Amino acid sequence: MICRCFLLAALLLAAPRGFAWGKLGHEAIGTLASNLLHEEVRLRVNKILGTDDLAEASVWLDELRSVGRGTGPLAGDADAVAFNEKFSDNHEWHFVNLPLETTAYSVSTRFAAPNDVVRQINAAIAVLVGKSQKFTPSQALRVLVHLVEDIDQPLHVGTGCFDFRNPRAPKLVSAPGERTASHGDLGGNKVLTGQSKCDNLHSYWDTTRVEQVAGTGDADKLAAHLRTSINSTTWHTPGDYHAWAEAWATDSVHEAAAVCRGIVFTGAKVNGESERKTLESIEADLPKDYESKQKPRAQAQLAKAAFHLADLLNAIDWKVP
Numbered sequence: 538m539i540c541r542c543f544l545l546a547a548l549l550l551a552a553p554r555g556f557a558w559g560k561l562g563h564e565a566i567g568t569l570a571s572n573l574l575h576e577e578v579r580l581r582v583n584k585i586l587g588t589d590d591l592a593e594a595s596v597w598l599d600e601l602r603s604v605g606r607g608t609g610p611l612a613g614d615a616d617a618v619a620f621n622e623k624f625s626d627n628h629e630w631h632f633v634n635l636p637l638e639t640t641a642y643s644v645s646t647r648f649a650a651p652n653d654v655v656r657q658i659n660a661a662i663a664v665l666v667g668k669s670q671k672f673t674p675s676q677a678l679r680v681l682v683h684l685v686e687d688i689d690q691p692l693h694v695g696t697g698c699f700d701f702r703n704p705r706a707p708k709l710v711s712a713p714g715e716r717t718a719s720h721g722d723l724g725g726n727k728v729l730t731g732q733s734k735c736d737n738l739h740s741y742w743d744t745t746r747v748e749q750v751a752g753t754g755d756a757d758k759l760a761a762h763l764r765t766s767i768n769s770t771t772w773h774t775p776g777d778y779h780a781w782a783e784a785w786a787t788d789s790v791h792e793a794a795a796v797c798r799g800i801v802f803t804g805a806k807v808n809g810e811s812e813r814k815t816l817e818s819i820e821a822d823l824p825k826d827y828e829s830k831q832k833p834r835a836q837a838q839l840a841k842a843a844f845h846l847a848d849l850l851n852a853i854d855w856k857v858p
């Protein structure tokens with residue numbers, strides 16, 4: 538058991554970042570968003586992708602990760618291979634690491650990155666409105682669909698940072714000014730929970746939480762369930778759609794703070810010496826009522842992602858195809 542746990546932890550920690558929402562969550566969000574498109578937008582999507590079902594486009598950017606190894610459903614796909622070679626940093630587009638007490642996302646903060654999820658959403662929009670040729674229309678639409686879904690996964694925007702001078706009593710430091718990258722948990726990817734401390738908090742939100750929302754592994758059933766949660770009045774983002782991704786990142790980091798509330802951090806594994814120490818992993822206990830308390834949040838964030846995606850595709854000034 539110890540061996541299995543160690544291997545699992547090592548594998549998870551070696552991965553650059555979890556897949557937001559996992560395949561089930563992405564496909565359910567994509568299916569629901571497809572059903573919320575205006576008719577003329579649905580026709581445009583169909584023309585670009587050859588289908589008006591966004592479920593397949595939803596997972597394209599995640600499936601690219603295995604193309605370099607020649608494995609996965611896109612292995613040998615010429616467009617995917619060329620995209621991966623041209624944009625070798627695409628695995629970094631899925632997130633931004635904001636401290637939990639961040640008031641609002643801003644491109645000028647030191648926590649934003651030139652290739653973070655907000656910038657890449659806007660880069661994809663620029664192609665679809667005829668202001669850029671960075672991607673082909675189908676690449677831009679697939680990138681946009683996936684990343685708008687990712688940005689509403691709270692742990693793809695908020696990240697914990699720790700003071701681990703006493704590794705047996707690490708302290709969560711949420712204020713932006715006190716945080717350094719080497720002390721961060723990469724959106725919960727370094728946080729291990731559960732009885733054996735084998736469960737990665739980020740993966741819990743990507744997959745376990747998603748499966749528990751409607752008690753199903755079927756994307757169509759989950760999409761139908763999520764449809765009942767949509768709150769179009771509250772979730773519609775006001776103003777110019779070019780600024781919507783920033784607003785969604787701000788909302789998501791606030792949700793991330795609530796995701797981490799009540800978690801007790803019990804021990805830190807640290808690499809390096811003195812000032813150059815970095816966080817390897819951190820052990821944590823979830824509150825007993827964590828699952829029941831966070832279930833409505835997971836359901837709302839999944840439904841919100843579908844609503845945001847459809848709202849954006851319905852709003853933009855399409856210039857392609």
Ligand SMILES: [Zn+2]
Pocket residue numbers: 556557598599631683687
């Ligand atoms: Zn992703």
